[in-house]
Amino acid sequence: MQEELLxxxxxxxxxxxxYQAMSQGIFGHRTQRFKDLSASxxxxxxxxxxxxxxxxxxxxxxxxxxxxxxxxxxAPGDDIVIIVSGVFGEKFKIxxxxxxxxxxxxxxxxxxxxxxxxxxxxxxxxxxxxxxxxQACETSTSVLHPLKELGQVVQEYDQYTLFIxxxxxxxxxxxxxxxxxxxxxxxxxxxxxLMLPPGLGFVGINDKxxxxxxxxxxxxxxxxxxxxxxxxxEDYTPQTPAVTLYQGLDDVLDIIHEEGLENVYKRHIKMQKxxxxxxxxxxxxxLVDDDAASPTxxxxxxxxxxxxxxxxxxxxxxxxxxxxxxxxxxxxxxRIGHMGFMFxxxxxxxxxxxxxxxxQSRQKDYYGKAIAxxxxxxx
Amino acid sequence: MQEELLxxxxxxxxxxxxYQAMSQGIFGHRTQRFKDLSASxxxxxxxxxxxxxxxxxxxxxxxxxxxxxxxxxxAPGDDIVIIVSGVFGEKFKIxxxxxxxxxxxxxxxxxxxxxxxxxxxxxxxxxxxxxxxxQACETSTSVLHPLKELGQVVQEYDQYTLFIxxxxxxxxxxxxxxxxxxxxxxxxxxxxxLMLPPGLGFVGINDKxxxxxxxxxxxxxxxxxxxxxxxxxEDYTPQTPAVTLYQGLDDVLDIIHEEGLENVYKRHIKMQKxxxxxxxxxxxxxLVDDDAASPTxxxxxxxxxxxxxxxxxxxxxxxxxxxxxxxxxxxxxxRIGHMGFMFxxxxxxxxxxxxxxxxQSRQKDYYGKAIAxxxxxxx
Numbered sequence: 001m002q003e004e005l006l007x008x009x010x011x012x013x014x015x016x017x018x019y020q021a022m023s024q025g026i027f028g029h030r031t032q033r034f035k036d037l038s039a040s041x042x043x044x045x046x047x048x049x050x051x052x053x054x055x056x057x058x059x060x061x062x063x064x065x066x067x068x069x070x071x072x073x074x075a076p077g078d079d080i081v082i083i084v085s086g087v088f089g090e091k092f093k094i095x096x097x098x099x100x101x102x103x104x105x106x107x108x109x110x111x112x113x114x115x116x117x118x119x120x121x122x123x124x125x126x127x128x129x130x131x132x133x134x135q136a137c138e139t140s141t142s143v144l145h146p147l148k149e150l151g152q153v154v155q156e157y158d159q160y161t162l163f164i165x166x167x168x169x170x171x172x173x174x175x176x177x178x179x180x181x182x183x184x185x186x187x188x189x190x191x192x193x194l195m196l197p198p199g200l201g202f203v204g205i206n207d208k209x210x211x212x213x214x215x216x217x218x219x220x221x222x223x224x225x226x227x228x229x230x231x232x233x234e235d236y237t238p239q240t241p242a243v244t245l246y247q248g249l250d251d252v253l254d255i256i257h258e259e260g261l262e263n264v265y266k267r268h269i270k271m272q273k274x275x276x277x278x279x280x281x282x283x284x285x286x287l288v289d290d291d292a293a294s295p296t297x298x299x300x301x302x303x304x305x306x307x308x309x310x311x312x313x314x315x316x317x318x319x320x321x322x323x324x325x326x327x328x329x330x331x332x333x334x335r336i337g338h339m340g341f342m343f344x345x346x347x348x349x350x351x352x353x354x355x356x357x358x359x360q361s362r363q364k365d366y367y368g369k370a371i372a373x374x375x376x377x378x379x
Numbered sequence: 380m381q382e383e384l385l386x387x388x389x390x391x392x393x394x395x396x397x398y399q400a401m402s403q404g405i406f407g408h409r410t411q412r413f414k415d416l417s418a419s420x421x422x423x424x425x426x427x428x429x430x431x432x433x434x435x436x437x438x439x440x441x442x443x444x445x446x447x448x449x450x451x452x453x454a455p456g457d458d459i460v461i462i463v464s465g466v467f468g469e470k471f472k473i474x475x476x477x478x479x480x481x482x483x484x485x486x487x488x489x490x491x492x493x494x495x496x497x498x499x500x501x502x503x504x505x506x507x508x509x510x511x512x513x514q515a516c517e518t519s520t521s522v523l524h525p526l527k528e529l530g531q532v533v534q535e536y537d538q539y540t541l542f543i544x545x546x547x548x549x550x551x552x553x554x555x556x557x558x559x560x561x562x563x564x565x566x567x568x569x570x571x572x573l574m575l576p577p578g579l580g581f582v583g584i585n586d587k588x589x590x591x592x593x594x595x596x597x598x599x600x601x602x603x604x605x606x607x608x609x610x611x612x613e614d615y616t617p618q619t620p621a622v623t624l625y626q627g628l629d630d631v632l633d634i635i636h637e638e639g640l641e642n643v644y645k646r647h648i649k650m651q652k653x654x655x656x657x658x659x660x661x662x663x664x665x666l667v668d669d670d671a672a673s674p675t676x677x678x679x680x681x682x683x684x685x686x687x688x689x690x691x692x693x694x695x696x697x698x699x700x701x702x703x704x705x706x707x708x709x710x711x712x713x714r715i716g717h718m719g720f721m722f723x724x725x726x727x728x729x730x731x732x733x734x735x736x737x738x739q740s741r742q743k744d745y746y747g748k749a750i751a752x753x754x755x756x757x758x
Binding site for chain 1: 382383385387389390391392393398399401402404405406407408409410438439440441442443446450473474477478568570576577578597598599600601602617618619620621622623624700702
């Protein structure tokens with residue numbers, strides 16, 4: 001049986017060398033060896049986040065970091081704004097409903113990016129907002145929000161308002177930088193552009209967020225960032241960490257820095273351009289306009305029958321896995337991941353498979369068209 | 380460089396075949412393949428817990444399951460009893476302090492097991508206790524509490540009082556069975572006797588506990604067991620699960636059932652007996668009396684100088700890692716793990732290394748003594 005080509009927006013493929021790193025042999029976490037590993041990881045993780053501060057690593061999945069960012073940075077009764085543009089914006093909303101916040105939702109049409117000017121107007125009508133939450137890439141629609149511009153709006157609204165960004169399907173693929181973009185707290189998971197299995201969550205925090213955490217109310221135990229920060233000062237973790245995933249993290253950080261962060265971002269944009277041009281040559285319409293498209297995932301629209309055909313035929317005939325739509329987009333889109341350990345050749349592979357599938361199903365000659373368009377887009 | 384022989388009470392060694400299972404290639408969690416894996420895991424996991432109910436699997440470490448058991452099963456204002464006999468009993472206490480429970484501590488001297496009769500007297504003086512929390516094995520002292528007897532005391536006190544057991548360093552090594560032992564909620568982590576890396580937490584619940592969960596207050600998001608239970612009905616998880624650890628879990632459950640649960644328990648008792656007899660032949664005193672000793676870990680006392688010598692020399696001269704004491708037992712004991720993917724030959728290895736180390740340091744002839752005693756103990 002062939003090996004699956006996993007082109008979903010998470011989990012994403014893992015390099016053989018990373019599997020080997022995670023299989024080298026587990027060791028104790030209360031050791032100098034673990035301290036050294038932890039310190040070395042921080043050195044190489046901080047530039048990925050664009051911060052000088054240590055990044056908190058939780059043994060848990062991305063969702064836990066959304067909750068950790070909320071519960072550690074916002075006190076009950078606080079006013080918060082959530083930008084909701086898809087399923088993961090709604091997840092912020094669902095988590096917030098469990099706490100006694102005053103939640104203001106800034107709704108963005110699914111498939112569109114938040115408009116900084118319109119958001120500025122929305123925000124200006126609210127008093128004393130403590131924090132603004134948004135996705136970087138809304139994985140369910142494949143939009144990348146204009147973080148830097150949004151960060152500036154938040155900063156201009158009130159220098160004490162926190163800008164909190166869920167970059168689960170973006171960090172390590174899209175060019176995001178906490179300092180440059182005015183992000184006070186940046187969270188992500190291990191299983192997307194960071195090329196690891198699911199099981200680690202990351203919380204980047206700047207001084208402003210750190211002050212808030214230290215002044216904030218006592219948090220529930222497992223997600224209490226103060227506890228992790230106190231341990232981090234000695235390169236420890238308060239609980240047993242996922243040691244094998246740390247070993248993998250050690251390796252993927254090497255992979256990232258060997259390629260160079262700038263080259264990583266360029267590769268992701270290249271894959272995005274190839275794919276979008278190729279899909280259009282196949283008369284398939286990306287859900288998101290070019291200027292709002294994420295470099296990590298692309299949603300593409302078609303009718304329900306063709307959506308099912310594409311997904312099933314890619315899987316059954318070619319062993320290529322992609323994702324469908326979620327909630328109101330179910331049956332209306334497929335989503336193709338192009339992040340992490342994925343490469344331009346994988347874009348050619350899926351496009352050539354789509355050429356074959358659609359040439360047959362539509363009785364039309366697409367052979368060579370998508371590949372030529374993909375090549376043309378990045379010449 | 381030699382490979383480390385990891386004889387700590389967690390993390391514990393991982394079989395090569397399990398590493399391979401975790402490296403076979405990751406796949407999506409919103410697939411039939413994942414559903415099938417999840418269902419198959421449940422079939423083989425339930426007998427390990429001694430329950431007919433599905434076991435909730437969290438992507439998080441053991442500590443999170445202690446908090447999940449607490450926050451989902453006890454409402455603010457409830458009276459709870461925590462049996463504290465070491466560091467992990469104190470962890471229950473620390474978590475409980477974050478919530479508004481009325482906490483009654485039943486203190487047991489570190490190194491001793493809870494006495495069911497004395498506990499019965501303690502409990503009888505309290506009104507309307509909603510839940511009793513205890514460790515199965517208190518990892519910091521290597522005691523195994525008499526769960527069945529304690530469960531009976533709780534049941535006789537009030538049929539609605541929940542008996543909640545942290546079996547992090549016991550389940551899969553010690554003979555524990557939810558139904559037989561009257562345990563309403565049994566929690567554990569992946570990285571001890573279950574032979575996996577850290578990163579999965581397990582929560583076994585019976586009907587009585589399920590009723591309480593369903594009637595209970597809304598819980599914070601990531602640890603909300605109702606959410607996991609609802610997903611489990613369709614063999615799903617609410618968030619991205621640690622897929623590679625599920626692949627590993629699939630394999631270790633095969634390992635366990637190939638050996639047979641009864642044989643697994645016998646092997647653990649055998650290792651415990653070999654080790655204790657061998658240690659005594661070396662004039663080293665186990666911290667815990669025979670009738671209270673855990674089959675998964677053994678703490679052994681000596682003076683501070685010898686404790687340091689043993690730990691350092693095992694590591695440096697022989698590549699064998701063991702653990703030291705925690706909190707008030709720091710510098711007073713070492714702890715040797717004998718659980719999960721550890722075997723009688725590993726007991727011979729560490730005992731022969733200790734023969735060599737102590738023969739030299741004490742200028743006394745221990746050669747062959749520990750090995751002979753170990754063999755004699757299990758003849």
